[in-house]
Amino acid sequence: MNMDPCELSPSYVRSIAPYQPGKPISELAREMGLDERTIVKLASNENPRGIGPRTRAAIEAALADVARYPDGNGFELKQALAKRYHVDMGSVVLGNGSNDVLELVALAFLGPGRAAVLSQHCFAVYPLATQARGARSIVVPAKRYGHDLEAMARAIDDETYVAWLANPNNPTGTFVRYEEIEAFLKRVPERVLVVLDEAYNEYLPPELRGDTVKLIKRHPNVVVTRTFSKAYGLAGLRVGYALAHPSVADVMNRVRQPFNVNSIALAAATAALDDMEFVARSYADNLQGLRRLEQGALALGLEFIPSYGNFITIRVGKAPEVYKKLLKRGVIVRPVGGGYGLPEHLRVTVGTAEENERFLNALGAALKE
Numbered sequence: 228m229n230m231d232p233c234e235l236s237p238s239y240v241r242s243i244a245p246y247q248p249g250k251p252i253s254e255l256a257r258e259m260g261l262d263e264r265t266i267v268k269l270a271s272n273e274n275p276r277g278i279g280p281r282t283r284a285a286i287e288a289a290l291a292d293v294a295r296y297p298d299g300n301g302f303e304l305k306q307a308l309a310k311r312y313h314v315d316m317g318s319v320v321l322g323n324g325s326n327d328v329l330e331l332v333a334l335a336f337l338g339p340g341r342a343a344v345l346s347q348h349c350f351a352v353y354p355l356a357t358q359a360r361g362a363r364s365i366v367v368p369a370k371r372y373g374h375d376l377e378a379m380a381r382a383i384d385d386e387t388y389v390a391w392l393a394n395p396n397n398p399t400g401t402f403v404r405y406e407e408i409e410a411f412l413k414r415v416p417e418r419v420l421v422v423l424d425e426a427y428n429e430y431l432p433p434e435l436r437g438d439t440v441k442l443i444k445r446h447p448n449v450v451v452t453r454t455f456s457k458a459y460g461l462a463g464l465r466v467g468y469a470l471a472h473p474s475v476a477d478v479m480n481r482v483r484q485p486f487n488v489n490s491i492a493l494a495a496a497t498a499a500l501d502d503m504e505f506v507a508r509s510y511a512d513n514l515q516g517l518r519r520l521e522q523g524a525l526a527l528g529l530e531f532i533p534s535y536g537n538f539i540t541i542r543v544g545k546a547p548e549v550y551k552k553l554l555k556r557g558v559i560v561r562p563v564g565g566g567y568g569l570p571e572h573l574r575v576t577v578g579t580a581e582e583n584e585r586f587l588n589a590l591g592a593a594l595k596e
């Protein structure tokens with residue numbers, strides 16, 4: 228019998244459409260014969276400030292010990308997070324990026340015969356992680372590009388065990404207020420784990436940053452996830468975390484790989500967490516850049532989705548064509564057609580002032596071409 232090993236994998240795994248990351252700079256340089264230094268990448272919502280000197284020093288110091296395994300419990304980082312957010316260390320789950328933590332939720336709480344509720348245009352990892360566990364996604368139509376929490380609550384059925392909420396959402400940049408989340412929690416059965424993915428939390432204006440961490444004390448079914456990849460500038464090192472009720476955190480930790488966060492990442496994140504000034508500057512620069520991109524889009528006669536993150540999603544019309552024309556000009560942005568259902572939009576990360584101008588000039592030229 229001729230057996231294709233691929234067919235031995237469950238059909239729900241074989242039908243997964245792989246996640247499409249932003250095009251790496253080195254790849255575009257190779258494809259177009261461009262000098263890497265001339266390429267502007269605004270495709271993965273990274274922090275254009277890089278990292279601060281204290282974080283750099285912590286990374287350099289951690290190099291001395293790379294021959295050893297990391298602390299599998301991430302004691303120092305967990306302790307620092309627990310202190311910052313006034314929770315027990317047992318409430319913290321560390322991940323190889325917050326993406327890892329989202330996967331842990333799926334691994335621990337989903338499976339065949341179970342379902343997760345999520346919004347149209349939501350972060351692509353939610354349907355992927357759900358499908359990879361053989362669970363069903365219940366996709367709820369978006370309201371003005373954002374999460375319609377009332378409809379999401381109504382869509383929960385007897386098989387639903389997880390509700391995925393990105394706040395702000397990627398790629399739309401939409402945001403739901405704290406009061407709406409509280410109202411949602413009142414309507415959701417306690418069996419349903421509500422994941423509040425707050426990867427962009429640090430980019431919210433302070434008056435909108437509700438104390439969602441407090442919610443885990445009143446609602447044991449809430450999991451808050453955050454990351455060091457965005458405002459802290461550590462996307463390449465991969466560190467994120469969840470804050471949850473200790474019994475939820477315990478279950479997630481059981482399915483975690485023993486050393487899922489590496490030693491350099493642990494040291495860097497612990498140092499970065501302390502560097503409040505770096506995060507404050509990242510916030511301020513981002514706001515300025517976001518306003519400039521909004522202004523630039525309007526000047527080109529383009530609509531955009533008002534964003535609360537470090538990116539903006541602009542309606543450019545024939546997005547795949549505009550995307551390619553931007554690539555030719557050495558500017559990488561993110562198409563959001565296929566996986567996200569926004570075929571006329573492009574998502575653009577807020578860059579440095581200079582990168583934002585490069586993008587706007589390239590966009591103007593691409594639209595005229």
Ligand SMILES: Cc1ncc(COP(=O)(O)O)c(C=O)c1O
Pocket residue numbers: 271272323324325326327350393395396397424426453454455456462465466467
């Ligand atoms: C909404 C959202 N959640 C989670 C992540 C995962 O980020 P990371 O794994 O780098 O923490 C991203 C990354 O872009 C995101 O946009």
